[in-house]
Every structure is written in C-alpha cells, then in structure tokens.
Amino acid sequence: MSDFRQPHPGTRRRLEGVIDEDARYEAVRGRDARFDGEFFFAVGTTGIYCRPSCPAVTPKRHNVRFYPTAAAAQSAGFRACRRCRPDAVPGSAEWNVRADVVGRAMRLIKDGVVDREGVGGLAVHLGYSARQVQRQLTAEVGAGPVALARAQRAHTARVLLGTTTLPVTEIAFAAGFASVRQFNDTIKAVYAATPSELRAAAPRGGPAVRRVAAPSAGIPLRLAYRGPYQVTAVFDLLAGEAIPGIEEVDGPRGRRTYRRMLRLPHGTAVAAVDERQPPRGRTRHPGGWLDARLHLTDPRDLTTAVQRLRRLFDLDADPYAVDERLGADPRLAPLVAARPGLRSPGAADPEEFAVRALVGRAGAELLVRRYGKALDSPYGTLTHLFPEPAAIAEGEPHGTLAALTSALADGTVRLDAGADRDDAHQALLSLPGMDARTVAVIRARALGDPDVAPPGEDVPDAWRPWRSYALQYLRTQEQEAH
Structure with a gap:
C-alpha cells in the first residue's frame, strides 16, 4: 500500500475559516472556545503555548505561532500554559472522524498503542511502514508518533498527580514512562515544573479534584466537550441499551449516573459518568464537561479508559x-x-457492541449469564465482564453469531480504534447471515463513522458528511413523539 487515503469529506470545514493565520489570530483575540483543541497558539516571547480561549492578555501578532496539536507545540520547545491547561481540551474532531491513515493513527495513539507496542506496533496496526507513518504524521500534525504519545503521557501524569496521592515513582510508570528520569525530564519540559510542584499547585477542595489514595478508590475526572451537548438524550439511549451485570443507569432523569465494566489492556475498570447538565447562561460559546470516576485495577490503563469513554459519549465531536x-x-x-x-x-468496547447489535439486548443478557466472566468482587449491580469473542465462539459454534465472534477473535474483522472502516464493513458483510442494516449500525457506533446511512432509511446525500447525526435527530424526535 503506497497511497494514503484522502481525509473524510467535510472534516476540515471547521478550520476552513481559520486556515489563514491572521484569521486564527482573530479567533485567539476573541477567546473563541469553539476552536479549543482544533489548533494551539504559542508565544515566542514567553515560551508558552495555549488554547485559543486562554483568558490571558492576547499577545502581539508577530509573537504568535500556530500548531495543529499540543505535541507539535511541545516539540517546538514550548511549555503548557498553567492558566488555560491546553492539554486538557477536547481532542480535535478531525482525528476522530477521518478515515485515512492519519486519523486512524491518531485514534490508536490516543488508545495507548504506542505506549504498549511502540511505533513498530502502531505501523503494523495501520499496515504501513514506520517511516511512512512518521512522515505522514509529522507533515499533517507537526509531530511524530513518539512525540504525540509523550504529550499524552505527560497529560496522564498531570491528572494522576492532581487527583491521587500515589507516589511519584508509581505515577511515572502508570502514565507509561520507561523510567523516572524520563518522567521527570518530560514533566519539566512540558509544564516547567517538577512533579512535586505540579502536585502542590493542583486545585483542592471540590469533588472533581479531591485526591484519592489510589486508583482503586476511583480517579475523579472531568471529561471536557466543546459546544452544546444534549446530555439527557445520550443518557436516555444508554439507559435503554443497558445490559444488567455489566452496566447500569440509576438516579432520577436529569441527574443519572451511568456505570459500566471495562476490559482494558492491563486489567479492568469500573467507569461512572454523571448526567451533568451544562451551566446555565453560557450561550456564546457553550461547552463544559461530564464528571466521571474510574476505578482501575491497573493505573496504566487510565489513558485508554478515558479515550473509550470519550468515544462512547462522543465528546470530541464538533x-x-x-x-x-x-x-x-x-x-x-x-x-x-x-x-x-x-x-x-x-x-x-467495539467488539462487545458488534455482538450486541447482532443478538439484541435480550440475547446479550443471555450471553453475559452463560459466558461472562464473574468479577471477584461485584461492584454494586455490576457483576460480570462481557464475554470475549473467543468464549462466545466456543460456546455458540453455529450460525451468524459464531461467524462474527470467530472473525473478531482471529482478527478477520477488526473494530479497534485504528481499524479501516471500509475494510471492516466489507469483512462484516461477508460473514454468513450478516445483514447490511446490522453492519451499518456497527459501523456508526463501534467504528464511530459520522456518515452512515443504513439501508432503507431516508437519508439524502445533502446531509453528508454527518448522516449518522441526522439519524440521531430524527430518532430523537420519534422517541419524544411517543
């Protein structure tokens, strides 16, 4: 494979109006939060980089430089602003919707693949050489995979320093650093502070920043999003889909909590996300966050768990x-x-969702009872992990379910963060008994494709590249009408 696919149509639209650097500067002057995460600006006289909405005094135009990612700014020698915390903004929507190798690479890096498998492992997942991946990422996002993973590790470390009382040495390895020295050097370069100084400067007092003794006690997080967010509609959907034993939604509507089990590379986790309503009165550039807590058996899984929650709640959308x-x-x-x-x-969990899309809610409950792995210590009503594809394939050796789970288990069908959506679509359609409508649902949800039109739906091309969102609007209207 020598040619890289073109970006998904429409994914650059948010930046078309600010591609010119002078126009980007106007967005900075206006402290326009709509572009937080879409680009970053750095100030040559201070050595600091910020998000566009930074409340600090706007620097002079000739002192400002622009970067597509925080990692690119860091690689150029700039450190993160302590006031606006640019590393904590929602990720760029472009990397989550693009179907080309850059979008796939960015999703895999966010999922922690470079930390677990190195650049070589990332390249294998993508089907390209490490040199090709390095060149393409550097050209488009201003940093290679190592620098991007380094920026992510630094952010993870900052979260752990601010929200737990774990020893600094444990935090270093939990965040993915190879040594304490590498950890110290990176924190100093990115934040112009030692780990101890970052911990001492962390906010205190509120529940979202209350420090806990260890990740097993639950790491409190704020999952940021840009723009308006219809949180009640998302929780309604999750409540209607919840499978007893692996997930639950409780509390009165408007103040619910969603909890679920997560199977992660190094262990498991219980994730809890609150139905936090957006602040009132913020109409110019609304945005906010969802309060969440992660109970991890291994703190090395923090980054991966956060990214999976962000995909579930579609928090990086534009x-x-x-x-x-x-x-x-x-x-x-x-x-x-x-x-x-x-x-x-x-x-x-994309593989879990594919199985659920095929068998339905009742069928999924049955699979959990038959093949799900029971937790050593139940967490309230959460008692099991959803069964892995191989376990289902062994217990259900016939029919479409067997074909799907076998294909997931042996890698014939890939639904991970870096999967090629077209390849996965065709592989799913080739399974005996798999219908096109189920495949479309899997593509929209498990693969996060924003532009899916299931067969039989009245979804005109004029709605591209956001047909998945158009269907959500239509379905929400239908549900409220009933």
Whole structure:
C-alpha cells in the first residue's frame, strides 16, 4: 500500500475559516472556545503555548505561532500554559472522524498503542511502514508518533498527580514512562515544573479534584466537550441499551449516573459518568464537561479508559460543523434548533457492541449469564465482564453469531480504534447471515463513522458528511413523539 487515503469529506470545514493565520489570530483575540483543541497558539516571547480561549492578555501578532496539536507545540520547545491547561481540551474532531491513515493513527495513539507496542506496533496496526507513518504524521500534525504519545503521557501524569496521592515513582510508570528520569525530564519540559510542584499547585477542595489514595478508590475526572451537548438524550439511549451485570443507569432523569465494566489492556475498570447538565447562561460559546470516576485495577490503563469513554459519549465531536450543515436543511432545521449539539454515541468496547447489535439486548443478557466472566468482587449491580469473542465462539459454534465472534477473535474483522472502516464493513458483510442494516449500525457506533446511512432509511446525500447525526435527530424526535 503506497497511497494514503484522502481525509473524510467535510472534516476540515471547521478550520476552513481559520486556515489563514491572521484569521486564527482573530479567533485567539476573541477567546473563541469553539476552536479549543482544533489548533494551539504559542508565544515566542514567553515560551508558552495555549488554547485559543486562554483568558490571558492576547499577545502581539508577530509573537504568535500556530500548531495543529499540543505535541507539535511541545516539540517546538514550548511549555503548557498553567492558566488555560491546553492539554486538557477536547481532542480535535478531525482525528476522530477521518478515515485515512492519519486519523486512524491518531485514534490508536490516543488508545495507548504506542505506549504498549511502540511505533513498530502502531505501523503494523495501520499496515504501513514506520517511516511512512512518521512522515505522514509529522507533515499533517507537526509531530511524530513518539512525540504525540509523550504529550499524552505527560497529560496522564498531570491528572494522576492532581487527583491521587500515589507516589511519584508509581505515577511515572502508570502514565507509561520507561523510567523516572524520563518522567521527570518530560514533566519539566512540558509544564516547567517538577512533579512535586505540579502536585502542590493542583486545585483542592471540590469533588472533581479531591485526591484519592489510589486508583482503586476511583480517579475523579472531568471529561471536557466543546459546544452544546444534549446530555439527557445520550443518557436516555444508554439507559435503554443497558445490559444488567455489566452496566447500569440509576438516579432520577436529569441527574443519572451511568456505570459500566471495562476490559482494558492491563486489567479492568469500573467507569461512572454523571448526567451533568451544562451551566446555565453560557450561550456564546457553550461547552463544559461530564464528571466521571474510574476505578482501575491497573493505573496504566487510565489513558485508554478515558479515550473509550470519550468515544462512547462522543465528546470530541464538533457540534458547530454538524449543526451548521444539518441546520441548513428544511426538514432538519427545526430539530437542530430545538436540540443543538445532539451527539452520535459510540461504543466503549467495539467488539462487545458488534455482538450486541447482532443478538439484541435480550440475547446479550443471555450471553453475559452463560459466558461472562464473574468479577471477584461485584461492584454494586455490576457483576460480570462481557464475554470475549473467543468464549462466545466456543460456546455458540453455529450460525451468524459464531461467524462474527470467530472473525473478531482471529482478527478477520477488526473494530479497534485504528481499524479501516471500509475494510471492516466489507469483512462484516461477508460473514454468513450478516445483514447490511446490522453492519451499518456497527459501523456508526463501534467504528464511530459520522456518515452512515443504513439501508432503507431516508437519508439524502445533502446531509453528508454527518448522516449518522441526522439519524440521531430524527430518532430523537420519534422517541419524544411517543
């Protein structure tokens, strides 16, 4: 394979208006939070890089440089602003929706593949040489895979320093660093502070930043998002899909908590996310966060767990781009106006979701009872992990379910963060008994494709590249009508 695919159509639309650096500077002058995570700016006279909405005094234009990622700014020698914390913003929507090798690489790096398998492992997942991946990432995002993974490790370490009382040495290895010296050097370079100084400077007092003794006690997090967010609609969907034993939604509507088990590379986790309503009165550039807690058996899984929750709740979406396109359609305009920022949720475990899409909720409950791995210590009503594909294939050796789980187990079908969506789609369709509508659901949710039109649905091309979101608007309208 020598040619790289073109970016998904429409994914650059949010930046088309600010591709010119002078226009980007105007976004910085306006402290425009819509572009947080879409680009970063650095100030040559201070050596600091920031998010566009940084509240500090706007620097002079000739002192400002722009970068597509935090890692690119760090690689250029700039350190993170302590005031706006640019490493904590929502990720760029572009990397999550793009179907080309750069988008796939960025998703894999976020999922921790470089930390676990190195650059060589990343290249194998993508089907390209390490040199090709390095060259393409450097050209498009301003940093190679090592620098991108380094920036992510530094952010993970900062979270652990601020929210736990784990010893610094344990945090170093939990964040993915190879040595304490590498950890210390990186923290000093990125934040211009030692780990101890970062810990001492961390906010205190509120539940979202309350330090816990260890990850097993639950790491409190704020999962940031940009723009408006229809949180109730997402929780309604998750409540309707919840499988007893592996997930639950409890509490009154509007103040619910979603909990689920996660199977992760180094262990397991219990994730809890609260239905936090956006702050009132923020209408110019709304945005916010969901409060979450992670109970990890191995702190090395923090980064991966966070990314899987972000995909499940579609927190890196760009609602401005979605609603601008769909709101221009007469059929969708009133729906968008009534519910701006409606999300298209993904999946915390793509393989699990594929099985659930095939067998339905009742079938999934049966599979959990038959083949799910029981927890050593139940966490409330959470008692099991969803069975792995190989276990289902062994217990159910016939039919479409056997074909799907066998293909997932042997890698014939790949649904991980870096999977090629077209290849996965064709592989799924080739399975005996697999229907096109189920494949479309898997593509939209498990693979996070924003532009899926299931067969039989009235989804015109005018809604591209956001047809998955258009269907969410239509389905939400139907559900509320009943």
